[in-house]
Amino acid sequence: MNNNKNVSELPPSAVDVLVVGNGPVGATIAALLGRYGVTTLVLDKLHEIVLMPRAIALDNEALRILQLAGLSEDAFEKIVIPEVKMHSPVLGQFGRANTEGCIHGHPKLVTFYQPDLERAMRGQVSRLKSVTSLGGFELESLVEEAECVVATVRDQDGHSHSVRAQYLIGADGASSRVRTLIGQEFEGQTYAEDWLIVDARNRHQSAIDHIEFICDPRRPTPHMPAPGGRERWEFMLQPGESREELESPESIARLIAPWINPQELEIERKAVYRFHARCCNRFSKGRTFLVGDAAHITPPFVGQGLVAGLRDGANLAWKLAWVLRGHAAPAILDTYDVERRPHAQAMINLAKLMGRLVMPKNRIAAFFIHGLMRMLALTPATRRYFEQLDIKPKNTFKHGLFVQHRRGDKLVRGSLFPQAWIRTLQKQIKLSDDALGDNLTLVGFGVDPLSLLTTDQIVSWEKMGGHFLEVRPRGQRSGGSCDFIEDMNHDILPLAAKGTLVAVRPDRIIMHHAPGAEASRLLRDCRGLLMGDDATPDNVSITINEPIKLRA
Structure with missing residues (x-):
């Protein structure tokens, strides 16, 4: 059996690639490796998918990677987002991003329900003969030898097992055990503010059709729709407010009252988070690689957290396959870090900038920051820069596994080939x-x-x-x-x-x-x-x- 079912199957003793973590990034990497014919083992502590929404946004590049991994366009439900608006309680709408239309065959921005995506990707993995996916296993230790990595994993009964893999991928999230074992530092910052995330359901007829940021220094609030009649709000906690106080049904009803009659409110999920902006100083060490939140954490203000992890997977999977099958020298694996880390850091920096727009420190700062944004929108050049998403760092590499670009060419080496x-x-x-x-x-x-x-x-x-x-x-x-x-x-x-x-x-x-x-x-x-x-x-x-x- 595969697909993390609750069975007593033992992991194979030797594989080409061991993937630790079977979230959306780990499962996508497994699907890509399986398509390339690589013998792959995916292990996760959990047997089943977590039936709670977490990540909520994907862009056209992420959808293209999911296509690359074998998912059809209708494999999971999505809502196409036509625009993102930014509102000030003093100045009104001061910013807008046009997310209407498609790039390379996919919508610029969609929202989704993460369990649906994970279910679809695990289904894709289950059809690939070279991939085995097991739940109930936790990584204990790993030792790199000359020709492989030896991982010791513990099953749910406390028994230890050894797995020899030519390469190991840590897709085990922000608290990555793999990252700890290889001694990689997680540099960056943790935001001082806590946020309450509320997901409501049964909003089929009432949910908004776009994303909005209410940039009120008293209570910044991102707000967006999601498939299945869902809607999400994120409320920043004010100084002196406790998690328990704000998570109470009475507080949530009060916060959402501008949008929902309290009697109609059906909460699917509530949780308090503290956002992070962190990036490893290297995404690999020897035969071990870090992907997704194990390598970098992006604040949610530009919806690029999961997208960045999917980019990691697409970049790394084929390089491992080509080395394992003798099509390329192991030295190409060094280009994973060279290509992916600068772009991941650029996305983190953009998210931090957007955070400053969403979370001004006080009303005076809000007036000047939002007023400047509104003035910039008056000129065509700066309006396009923000509205047409030119502010978003392009996924174009400066260095890596390609011949250097020549100025003036429409086809840019180190960038994505167009899809049509x-x-x-x-x-x-x-x-x-x-x-x-x-x-x-x-x-x-x-x-x-x-x-x-x-x-x-x-x-x-x-x-x-x-x-x-x-x-x-x-x-x-x-x-x-x-x-x-x-x-x-x-x-x-x-x-x-x-x-x-x-x-x-x-x-x-x-x-x-x-x-x-x-x-x-x-x-x-x-x-x-x-x-x-x-x-x-x-x-x-x-x-x-x-x-x-x-x-x-």
Whole structure:
């Protein structure tokens, strides 16, 4: 059995990757590793999903990663958020973010119910033959040896078991046991203020359709809808207020009275939290890696906590798979920290900035801060900067596993390859990531990549886990021999000249691109990135261009 059922199954003694923690980030990593064919064990202290809402927001990048992990668009319920408003009790609405529309095939911002997402992802994992998921196990210790990590885990009966893994991933949350065992420091700050979070249900006809921040220095209050007729409020506790006092039914009814008649209030969850802004000084040590809240904690003011963890998983999973299957040298694993930590820290900094807007210290500070925001919204340039989310740090790497970007190119190396609606040879309309599959893909813009390569170069690319794909305008057919798609709305092809070749990593990051005439150099550069300058990938005989193995 898999999927954390309450059974007495023992963990296997040896696996490729051990994932500690089966929350949404751990389960997503397991799904990705399973799609790449990696033998994976996921262990968690709990057997079942926690049936309480926690994380509530996902952006288009997170939804794209969930698509990458195999979830269909309707795998769990979502509410599309058209806008985020910021209100001042003195100045009225002083800020707005336009979250309407889609980026790369997915809505800019949605809210969701976390147990639904976890249930869907665990269902996806349960269908993958190479992944085993067990509950009732707690990590006790780990020792790194020359070729593996040996983890000692304790089951619910107090018995210890050893698991040898080539690599270990700590996805075990903010109080991570893995982080403690490898001695990583958690640097940053804890906010002095406590917050009461209240989730109400049966709000199908009454919930708002957007997100609002009531930026009142006396009681800042974020407020948002969620699927299933849910609605969430977050109230900052004032000096002298106790947790017990504010969690009482009478206090909650009083706080929510501006929105809900107390007689109609149905509370699904209430909890008091203290928000944190923390980041490890390194996301890995040897063969052990930290992801999600184990590596970084983001204040909730920009809804990027879970999103950042999903980005970690997409970045790390394919690199582990490529190393384990012989497609890349272990040195590429160092780029996980190089690529992910700066962006995670940038998101934390943005959340801290938003926190200062939401939580002004007093009425005077609120008047000046919110007044400045309102004045900035009067000019088109600054209004766009905030309204169109240009303030949000782009997921573009400065350094990492890619050839450095050239100024002026529309396709930015180290950034996400665009996703668009395409049509396949079988006349199916789908999103382009589904055509890219689970491979390192050489994409030809209006040209068959195979026509530009020698037989030896084709074999060399395939031995690095490579695949080939041609993109042509809508209505054009290909006379080539590789996989072929039509760019239905002309969203991809205008980004590079006809004949361009683009190397796209399995996590959809652009590794390299060059004119077709420079195909040999492009392949040589990519091989140098993956295998090292003096590597000999011709010795590798395993490829992972094989169907995903599903359980019967």
